[in-house]
Amino acid sequence: TLIREHLSKLKPDVWIIDPLLNFHYYDENNANQMAMLFRKLNALKEEFDIALIISHHFRKSFQGIQANESLLEKIRGSSAIRGWADTTIAIEGRTESGYRKLEFDTRNSDKPFRRLLRYNPDTKEFDWHDPLSLVYEVLKVELNGKELTANQLVALITQKCGHIVGKRRSSIFSIKEELISSRLLEEKKSGKNLLIKLSQV
Secondary structure (H helix, E strand, O other): OHHHHHHHHHOOOEEEEOOHHHOOOOOOOOHHHHHHHHHHHHHHHHHHOOEEEEOOOEOOOOOOOOOOOOHHHHEOOOHHHHHHOOEEEEEOOOOOOOEEEEEEEEOOOOOOEEEEEEEEOOOOEEEEEOHHHHHHHHHHHHOOOOOEEHHHHHHHHHHHHHHHHOOOHHHHHHHHHHHHHOOOEEEEEEOOEEEEEEOOO
16 A cells, blocks of 8 residues: 555654544444454554554533543544554643643543643643642631532632633633542531532541
8 A cells, every 4th residue: 555655665653644533534433344344454554564543532521521521532433443552642722811731531530630731831841739739728728617519619720820721611610520529628517508618538
């Protein structure tokens, strides 16, 4: 094939496919068809002893996505795409705040690694940020013995930290859930309400 001829001639160490959509004619939503594509790619990787980097996209519509769903779950097409890769890196597009979520997952990792970053025009690099720590430091001061409903807490985070984490409710709810799962905040039921406060641990 033409691809094999080019690889034989150029003998690259790394082969980059950008984007995946324009490279093949298979149905990305069909796991069996994607498996056929990846078998061919694996054969070429082994034959020419090369590393393969593939650029792919998110689904166009995020309707129905849960607030705490990761970027990795938004990758377009069959889950076979993510399952095939040794390492998957997902980065959020441009946001109003300038901060973007970054997640990456390796085949043998316990859970995806998540960070927040922002492009620095002075250094031409991305600066790393830890949104949970930043928000938690603010909440330690603002809550200080107070108990808030989920909506009140989201409003507080939006007001005090919106410039850091953005002001989309889905993003703020995601941060709230991560703070609770990290045991930095705790929930308790009070009558019909569910109240959130700083954890005593």
